[in-house]
Amino acid sequence: MGKGRKRAAAAMALGLALLVARPAVAATSSLSSLGGLASGNDAAYANAAAAMTDNNYPSALAYLTESIAAYPDNGEAYLARARVDLVLDVPSQAVSDASQGLALLRASDTCDQFLPGESPILDVATAYGSAYGYPGSSLYGLGSGSLLSGTSLYGMSSLGGLSGLGSTTSGTTASGSTTSSGTSTAGTATGSGPVSTSTTTDTSGSTTTSSTSGTTTSSASANQFASSAGSQKLPVSEDLTDKDKEKNETLNEYNETLVQMAMYSSYCGGIYLNNKDKLVTGYILLGDAYLAQGSYASAQLAYKAALAVDEDNAKATGGLGLAYIGLGAGSAALSELNLAVAYGPGEPSVYVDRGTYYASIGDPERAMEEYNTALSLDAAYARAYDAIGRLRYDAGLYRDAIANYDKALAIQPYYVAALKHRAAAWTALAAAEPANSAAYTQKAQDDLNEAASLQALVTTAATATNSSSSWYTPSTTSSLSSTTTTTTTTTTTLDSGVR
Numbered sequence: 001m002g003k004g005r006k007r008a009a010a011a012m013a014l015g016l017a018l019l020v021a022r023p024a025v026a027a028t029s030s031l032s033s034l035g036g037l038a039s040g041n042d043a044a045y046a047n048a049a050a051a052m053t054d055n056n057y058p059s060a061l062a063y064l065t066e067s068i069a070a071y072p073d074n075g076e077a078y079l080a081r082a083r084v085d086l087v088l089d090v091p092s093q094a095v096s097d098a099s100q101g102l103a104l105l106r107a108s109d110t111c112d113q114f115l116p117g118e119s120p121i122l123d124v125a126t127a128y129g130s131a132y133g134y135p136g137s138s139l140y141g142l143g144s145g146s147l148l149s150g151t152s153l154y155g156m157s158s159l160g161g162l163s164g165l166g167s168t169t170s171g172t173t174a175s176g177s178t179t180s181s182g183t184s185t186a187g188t189a190t191g192s193g194p195v196s197t198s199t200t201t202d203t204s205g206s207t208t209t210s211s212t213s214g215t216t217t218s219s220a221s222a223n224q225f226a227s228s229a230g231s232q233k234l235p236v237s238e239d240l241t242d243k244d245k246e247k248n249e250t251l252n253e254y255n256e257t258l259v260q261m262a263m264y265s266s267y268c269g270g271i272y273l274n275n276k277d278k279l280v281t282g283y284i285l286l287g288d289a290y291l292a293q294g295s296y297a298s299a300q301l302a303y304k305a306a307l308a309v310d311e312d313n314a315k316a317t318g319g320l321g322l323a324y325i326g327l328g329a330g331s332a333a334l335s336e337l338n339l340a341v342a343y344g345p346g347e348p349s350v351y352v353d354r355g356t357y358y359a360s361i362g363d364p365e366r367a368m369e370e371y372n373t374a375l376s377l378d379a380a381y382a383r384a385y386d387a388i389g390r391l392r393y394d395a396g397l398y399r400d401a402i403a404n405y406d407k408a409l410a411i412q413p414y415y416v417a418a419l420k421h422r423a424a425a426w427t428a429l430a431a432a433e434p435a436n437s438a439a440y441t442q443k444a445q446d447d448l449n450e451a452a453s454l455q456a457l458v459t460t461a462a463t464a465t466n467s468s469s470s471w472y473t474p475s476t477t478s479s480l481s482s483t484t485t486t487t488t489t490t491t492t493t494l495d496s497g498v499r
Contacts, residue, residue, distance in 0.1 A: 042067055045077050057084050057414040058457055065461040075104030076278060081461070082285045086292065086498035089416035089451070090458040094289035097462075099128050102282040105275045111268035120308045124286065124301040272309075280310045287319045288499050292417075296326030314344025315499060318353035325360050333357055348374035348381045349499045355387060364391050382411040383499065386418045393421070398429040416451045423447035 048063035064081040067074060078101030085094035106112070108125065115122055272279070287302035300323040306316035321336035337357055340350040355370030368391060374384040389404035405422035408415055423444040430440035 042071055042074065042077075044070065045074065045080075048077070048080060052080065052083070055412055055414070057087050058454065060084055061088070061457055061461050065464055068465055073104055075101040075275075075282075077101070078104065079278065079282045079285060082282075082289065083498055085458050086285065086288055087412070087414055087416065088454045088458050089292070089420070090455050091289045091292035093458050093462050095128070095286065095293065098282055098286040098289055099125075102279065102286065105271075105278050105282060107268060107271050111271060114268050120301060120304040121283075124283070124298070124305045127298050127301055276309055280306045280313055280316065283309070284313075284315050284319060285498070287316070287323070291319065291322055291326070294326065296323045299323040300327065312343050314340045314347045314350050317343055318350040319499065322353055322356060325357055330357075330361065346377060348377040348384065351377070352381075352384050352387050353499070359387075359391060359394075364395065367391060380411050382408040382415055382418070385411070386415065386421060389418070389421055389425070393425050393428070398425045398432065401425040402429070414454055416454050419447045419451040419454075423451070 044063045044067035048060045048067060051057070051060035051063060061081065061084045064077050064084065067077045068081070071077065078097045082094045082097035082101065085091070085097055102108075103125070106121070112122060112125065283302050283306035287299045287306065290296070290299035290302055300320060303316045303320040303323060306313055307320070310316070317336055318340035321333045321340060324330075324333035324336060334354075334357055337350070337354040340347075340353060344350050351370045351374040355367040355374070358364070358366035358370065368388070371384045371388050371391075374381055378384075385404045385408035389401045389408065392398070392401035392404060402422055402425045405418050405425065408418040409422070412418070426440045426444035426447065430437040430444065433440070
């Protein structure tokens with residue numbers, strides 16, 4: 001594991017340790033609904049889960065949209081819909097749904113301010129907010145990560161009008177003598193005011209009274225209380241009762257705020273522990289969505305956020321390797337992809353990920369070995385057939401490519417990326433075989449029309465949700481033109497949707 005990942009993991013561990021270091025407290029009613037809803041209490045969500053198990057993604061999308069409308073705080077429903085968005089190849093909506101689900105599952109408005117300032121979770125949230133103009137918020141208005149980054153409530157010089165917290169002044173008078181003790185800040189204060197009178201008693205017992213009218217100047221230096229010529233000038237005595245009372249009230253408010261913060265911190269610790277697996281899944285989905293968009297830097301942040309929660313996660317590590325491919329960092333990519341295989345030797349996706357690397361550097365034989373290994377682990381892994389289809393397409397073997405796309409679509413009929421790839425292969429075959437050009441062109445158009453109709457379902461669902469939600473969404477959506485074909489080369493091998 002690299003030093004950067006170790007530092008990120010250490011920072012995250014520190015944040016979680018601080019979150020759970022306090023005794024657990026009951027969440028307030030306004031917070032208890034955050035982070036999701038048990039699927040047993042949500043019939044639409046349960047129906048969606050069953051539909052996804054049957055690979056019926058259009059039905060799952062309808063159920064999830066119904067669930068979100070009824071229970072807008074169910075973060076799990078948003079993550080499930082992000083998965084559907086990816087299968088139906090609308091990555092911009094997948095980014096929005098995954099971001100919303102993650103925000104709910106980690107109770108971001110309350111809990112982000114308790115994370116370390118360098119947390120990858122904050123990095124990816126900031127990247128999304130910057131892209132779509134979402135300002136974010138927090139319980140105390142201090143900003144994400146502020147409580148652990150040195151700019152927190154604890155570091156403020158004033159709170160609720162209280163400055164110089166901790167300084168006290170006490171005065172005692174007995175037998176003509178006055179003693180003043182406390183803490184003051186060096187400096188000079190000037191001002192105009194009414195006549196002031198001071199009374200001092202020298203060592204022989206005589207008393208001197210002096211009056212000053214108009215402008216007065218006092219120095220907060222140590223010399224203010226020094227004796228001179230056998231006399232000592234003391235500050236004006238005053239009744240501090242009201243000031244002490246006001247300060248004590250402010251101190252009480254401050255202490256109550258600290259107690260509240262401890263309670264919310266404990267609550268947030270529970271949120272992260274209870275939702276750990278869901279958060280990891282969510283950040284992987286978010287990374288996959290950015291990857292499909294071609295937003296490789298954002299994908300990198302999302303996968304690192306997943307690894308901050310689960311540092312040995314094979315899928316997140318493989319995704320990070322794919323992001324590095326997109327960023328042109330081949331050496332770093334292969335290192336992460338090898339790690340992914342080491343972390344999850346029984347996970348088919350990591351072999352397709354590593355095969356993608358070999359395809360990107362022009363080594364189709366090694367890529368094919370990786371894809372076959374994935375299929376040996378899961379013969380129904382549609383993404384592997386799609387990847388093999390793209391290898392065949394790049395080699396000019398368009399019929400073989402179509403045969404593999406057919407296999408992928410037989411397993412997952414709503415795999416829109418495979419539909420688009422098959423349309424590209426039909427178009428290429430039409431050019432290669434002019435005698436059958438009309439028939440092949442029509443097949444390509446049929447695939448594109450089906451892909452567009454499936455993508456339109458996502459757009460319709462998103463519109464229905466957004467009309468009743470204040471959640472921030474991308475201002476642009478994927479083009480759904482049915483007349484535009486999609487060609488595939490090794491530079492676009494990262495767009496196969498959900499991994």
